[in-house]
Amino acid sequence: MARRRFSTQDAIALMEEGLTRQEAARQLGVTAWAIALRFRSEGLEWRGAQHRLRFDDTTFARLWNCHAITTDEIAVAAGVTRQAVSARAHSMGLPSRNALRRRKMEPALFRDMWQAGVRLRDIARYFDYAHTACASAAARKLGLPRRQRGPSGHRNGGWVPTITLEQFLEARLAGRLRAEAADHDRRGRIQRVGA
Known part of the structure; x- marks a missing residue:
């Protein structure tokens, strides 16, 4: 050549x-x-x-902390290599993406979702796990019981029926609203008695 x-x-x-x-x-x-x-x-x-990274530090930090965007996608948008993106994050003192992902998992919320029967794929998506097996592993680490097989082999692959994340969040919100309404009624009765 x-x-x-x-x-x-x-x-x-x-x-x-x-x-x-x-x-x-x-x-x-x-x-x-x-x-x-x-x-x-x-x-x-x-x-x-x-290196030509086309983002200011604040924008870069937000992209780095958002797990919906992969490191490769940030690199393509910035016009640099994946390693350059990681090097910039390191030089800015940002934590590794794995550490961020691990930190995002809130054990109490995960436990509530698991016990309510939220679908594994919804739990994995919510906590930014790469696969549903990661959600199962997190449940094992928290000491949660395994999902059970139900009597039906035709629906849900034989598993006990599950709910969607949206159904879980709606039920949780409804519970909070009921609790606030009950608290509001209780305060109203106390004020009437004291008046």
């Missing part, structure tokens, strides 16, 4: 335009390593952008 020739002046001009070394290499038809070697041999230093 023939080596492509490029002038140092062309590379310097691209650097002064604010391009990364990788972007300049693409335009010159060479590798970024070739530019790095040329600059090193001539005693120069690349002062252009090192």
Whole structure:
């Protein structure tokens, strides 16, 4: 394979335009390593952008903490590699995505969902687990009982019928509203008696 020739002046001009070394290499038809070697041999230093992440720190932190968006998707949107995204998160002092995922699981809420019979796929989606097996493993770690098989082999794959996450949240909200209404009625009776 023939080596492509490029002038140092062309590379310097691209650097002064604010391009990364990788972007300049693409335009010159060479590798970024070739530019790095040329600059090193001539005693120069690349002062252009090192990586072109198109997000400010606040936006980047929100993207990093959102598990609906993968690291690869952030990298594509930013025009850098996955490793560059991870390196930026590390340099900003952000926790690893696995640590965030583990921290998001609230044992009390998980226990309530499990005991109410919320579908495994809904629990996994809510807590950002990669698979339903992760939700089952979390239930085992919390000491929750296994899901039981029901008498019906035709519906729900033989499992005891489950509810959706939406049904669980509606029931939970209804319970809170009933409790608030009862508390409001109780306060009203106390005020009438005291008046």
